[in-house]
Structures are given as structure tokens and as C-alpha cells.
Amino acid sequence: MLYQQIAQNKRRTIYVMVGFVLLVMVIGMAIGYVFFNSVIMGVVMAIIIGGIYMVMMISQSTSVVMSMNHAQEITDESQAPELWHIVEDMALVAQVPMPRVFIIRDPSPNAFATGNDPEHAAVAATTGILERLNREELEGVMGHEMTHVRNYDIRLQTISLALAAAISVLVNIGMHSFWWGGGRRDRDNEGGGYLQIIMMILSVLVIILGPVAATIAQMALSRNREYLADAGSVELTRNPQGMISALQKISTAQPMKAADASSVALYISDPLKNKHSFSHLFDTHPPMEKRIERLEQM
Amino acid sequence: MLTTIIVIVVIVLIIAIYAGIYNGLVTARTHTQESWSQIDVQLKRRNDLIPNLVSTVKGYTKYEAGTLEKVVALRNQMTQIPAGDHQQMMEVSDQLTSSLKSIFALSENYPDLKASQEYTKLMEELTNTENKIAYSRQLFNSTAANLNIKIQSFPSNIVAKVHHFVQVDYLEVPETEKAAPKVSFDD
Numbered sequence: 001m002l003y004q005q006i007a008q009n010k011r012r013t014i015y016v017m018v019g020f021v022l023l024v025m026v027i028g029m030a031i032g033y034v035f036f037n038s039v040i041m042g043v044v045m046a047i048i049i050g051g052i053y054m055v056m057m058i059s060q061s062t063s064v065v066m067s068m069n070h071a072q073e074i075t076d077e078s079q080a081p082e083l084w085h086i087v088e089d090m091a092l093v094a095q096v097p098m099p100r101v102f103i104i105r106d107p108s109p110n111a112f113a114t115g116n117d118p119e120h121a122a123v124a125a126t127t128g129i130l131e132r133l134n135r136e137e138l139e140g141v142m143g144h145e146m147t148h149v150r151n152y153d154i155r156l157q158t159i160s161l162a163l164a165a166a167i168s169v170l171v172n173i174g175m176h177s178f179w180w181g182g183g184r185r186d187r188d189n190e191g192g193g194y195l196q197i198i199m200m201i202l203s204v205l206v207i208i209l210g211p212v213a214a215t216i217a218q219m220a221l222s223r224n225r226e227y228l229a230d231a232g233s234v235e236l237t238r239n240p241q242g243m244i245s246a247l248q249k250i251s252t253a254q255p256m257k258a259a260d261a262s263s264v265a266l267y268i269s270d271p272l273k274n275k276h277s278f279s280h281l282f283d284t285h286p287p288m289e290k291r292i293e294r295l296e297q298m
Numbered sequence: 299m300l301t302t303i304i305v306i307v308v309i310v311l312i313i314a315i316y317a318g319i320y321n322g323l324v325t326a327r328t329h330t331q332e333s334w335s336q337i338d339v340q341l342k343r344r345n346d347l348i349p350n351l352v353s354t355v356k357g358y359t360k361y362e363a364g365t366l367e368k369v370v371a372l373r374n375q376m377t378q379i380p381a382g383d384h385q386q387m388m389e390v391s392d393q394l395t396s397s398l399k400s401i402f403a404l405s406e407n408y409p410d411l412k413a414s415q416e417y418t419k420l421m422e423e424l425t426n427t428e429n430k431i432a433y434s435r436q437l438f439n440s441t442a443a444n445l446n447i448k449i450q451s452f453p454s455n456i457v458a459k460v461h462h463f464v465q466v467d468y469l470e471v472p473e474t475e476k477a478a479p480k481v482s483f484d485d
Contacts, residue, residue: 085426092336093433238436
């Protein structure tokens with residue numbers, strides 16, 4: 001079942017990539033049309049910006065994500081023996097290489113994993129989680145992160161993070177050129193006809209809804225993975241109770257001070273503790289009660 | 299002419315499949331050996347840590363010589379076991395685990411010992427080793443299951459029989475550990 005899961009994830013990564021690339025192109029076209037009066041220029045811009053972000057994230061994802069979240073790498077087990085040893089244990093049973101280990105100075109308990117593949121993975125934990133959780137609970141959390149690594153969730157997240165960032169940069173460029181007068185002038189287009197008006201409205205809609213669509217896709221991908229990683233963690237530690245009490249402790253704590261907004265989906269639990277929208281459409285994580293409920297059934 | 303080609307293709311196919319199965323079996327067997335050596339490394343490491351523990355604890359506690367002697371005796375017994383005897387090694391290892399637990403329980407009565415930095419460090423090291431033994435044992439069992447399935451199922455069982463692949467025994471998890479899957483000396 002697990003191998004199917006990994007294969008499915010690798011396949012889904014391709015779908016997500018294709019979908020995202022198309023979305024970036026369409027948004028580029030719309031921006032080009034509305035703000036620069038040239039669809040081609042928009043597409044070229046989208047390809048360049050999207051390309052830069054992809055290359056940057058795939059080659060540098062760990063350093064970029066870690067510095068966005070103010071994480072510091074530990075390179076020796078004596079700096080945090082318990083965390084280091086637990087990560088070693090989990091890498092051993094998950095049969096993946098030992099990832100790089102980072103610590104975030106924040107009293108809120110949380111953790112995440114990132115990277116491009118199991119050979120280039122990294123895990124991060126806050127000082128809060130190290131203080132509050134006992135060894136078994138921490139094993140549950142690190143087992144969860146190691147499952148993300150083994151299932152290639154980290155690659156999927158990295159790529160969607162890069163493309164979501166590219167989309168927001170594109171929209172920003174469009175907006176700026178609009179405000180600073182570089183944008184479309186109406187004088188030579190007077191009486192352009194209905195088609196032009198419809199195109200205009202459609203383009204504006206794409207520009208407004210594009211980033212939203214990207215976010216929703218990212219969130220939906222993330223929610224599903226959390227359940228899988230919880231289950232995977234129990235498979236590694238054989239200790240559902242550790243994971244349950246870890247989640248309980250994490251859910252009752254205060255939000256993080258300086259979590260990067262675009263990496264929210266990476267964390268084991270929503271670090272900003274956003275008020276849940278009643279549609280759950282924008283939630284990066286399933287409700288904690290449901291996660292605990294599923295663990296209790298195991 | 300056509301029949302010769304068909305015969306050759308079939309023979310080549312059969313050889314390719316046979317080789318594939320054989321290589322799969324070799325890989326699975328290597329994995330079990332690797333995961334056993336993981337356990338072995340941790341057992342040796344624990345044996346190296348025990349003299350340190352004994353000398354540290356001795357400095358603080360006068361009347362617990364019996365418990366310490368038992369640990370030392372088990373450790374020495376462990377080094378005598380022939381390398382191939384997995385079951386006996388795990389049996390002694392489990393006894394050693396439980397007598398180490400009693401040493402850690404004992405430290406509760408000696409605040410000075412608990413406060414000493416050396417002891418805290420040793421405790422983390424030993425906890426780590428104990429957990430690694432438990433996890434590598436789990437890994438060994440899953441690699442053993444992988445090999446055993448191949449040896450029993452068709453058509454790899456034929457190849458296994460020809461080349462004398464034997465099933466690997468699982469490492470039994472002791473009753474006490476089933477209740478609490480891992481050793482946790484903290485809290």
C-alpha cells in the first residue's frame with residue numbers, strides 16, 4: 001500500500017506541476033492583456049518568472065524554506081542529543097538517509113520537513129516542541145515528518161510553493177505597472193467592441209481568481225497528506241498513543257511568532273492557528289479532532 | 299526458422315526472469331544481513347557504555363552493588379554468545395534492558411546522581427541505544443518478512459530451493475515490550 005502511495009505521489013506531482021504551469025501561463029496571458037496590452041509579453045514574463053522560481057526552489061529549497069522560517073541548522077548530535085537521536089531512529093525505520101536537522105527558536109510547539117527528495121531532505125523543530133513533548137510524543141512527530149520525506153510529499157510541496165510564489169510575483173508586477181502608469185491606455189482602443197470588453201472582464205477575473213485557485217489547490221493537497229503522514233508515523237513507531245498526545249499538546253498551544261505564511265502547509269499543525277473558515281476550503285490542515293479520531297481508530 | 303526464433307526468444311526470456319528472481323532474493327537476503335548488523339552495532343555500543351555507567355553509579359550509591367553486578371554479568375555473558383545465534387542474543391539483550399531499567403529506577407533515590415551531568419549524558423546515550431535496538435529489530439523483522447515471502451511464494455520459491463535460500467527467523471518481541479513498545483527513561 002505504501003509503495004502504491006509513493007508511486008501515486010510521484011505521478012500526482014507531475015499532474016500538479018502541469019496544472020500549475022498552465023495556471024501560471026493563463027495568469028501571465030491575462031496580465032499581459034490587461035496591463036501591457038500584449039498577451040505574448042505576459043506569457044514570456046510568466047515563463048521567465050515561473051522558470052526562475054522553479055529552478056531556485058528545486059536547487060535551493062531547503063535553504064530558502066529554512067531561512068524564511070528563521071531555522072538554524074544543527075550539525076552535531078551534542079547540540080540537541082534527544083532530537084538528533086530521534087531523527088536518526090525514524091530515518092532508520094523509514095529506511096531513508098539521515099536528513100539535515102534544524103531548530104527554530106519559538107516557544108510554540110511545531111515541526112516540519114522539506115527538501116526535494118529523501119536524499120536531500122531536512123526536518124525542523126521548534127524549541128517549544130522540544131521542551132513540551134516527551135520522547136514518545138516527539139518520536140510520533142518526527143515519524144510524521146519522516147513519512148512526508150519518504151512519500152515524496154516534500155517535493156510536491158516544494159514545487160507548489162515555488163509556483164504559488166511565482167503567481168503572486170506576476171500579479172504584483174501587473175498591479176504595480178497599473179498603478180504607476182505603465183499600464184494599458186484606453187485612448188487608442190475606444191469603441192473596441194464587445195469582444196474586447198468580454199476579454200477584459202475575463203482577464204481581470206483570471207487575475208483575481210488565479211492566486212485563489214492556486215491556494216485552494218495547495219491547501220487541498222496538503223490536507224490529505226496530513227492524514228497519511230499521521231498513519232505513516234504510527235506505522236514507524238507502533239505507538240498511536242504517542243502521536244495522539246503529541247497532537248493534543250500541539251493543538252492547545254499558542255500560535256508561532258514568526259512562521260512564514262507561504263510555508264504554513266509544511267508544518268505538522270497550522271502554525272498561525274488561523275480561525276477556521278466554515279467551508280474549510282482554505283485550511284492547510286484537517287481539524288485536529290478528526291486527526292486524533294482517525295488515530296484512535298488504528 | 300520461425301520456430302527457432304521463438305524458441306530462442308522463450309529461452310532468453312526464461313533466463314532473464316530467472317536472473318531477476320535470483321537477484322531479488324539476493325537483495326532481500328542482503329537486507330536482512332544489513333539490518334541484523336544494525337542491531338549488532340547497537341548491542342556492542344551498549345556493551346561499551348555499561349562500564350561507564352557502572353563506574354558513574356558506583357560513585358554515588360554504596361548499597362546497590364547487586365544490581366550493578368547483575369548488569370555486568372549479563373554484559374559479559376552477551377560478549378560470549380556466538381555471533382550467529384540471534385535468538386539467544388536477543389534473549390540476553392532483553393534481560394539486560396530490564397536490569398538497566400532497574401538501575402535507572404534506582405537513580406530516583408539519589409538526587410546527586412540524577413543531577414550529575416555525566417549521568418544525564420549516559421542516560422541519553424543508553425536510552426538512544428535501547429530505542430535503536432528496538433527500531434532496528436523492527437526493521438530486521440520487516441526485511442525478514444520480505445525475504446520469507448519471496449522464499450515461499452511462486453515462482454521465486456523454485457529459485458530459492460535451487461540456490462538453498464533459507465527462511466530467516468523473526469525476532470520475537472518480549473511480552474513486556476508489547477505493552478509499551480519502546481523504552482523511555484525520561485519522565
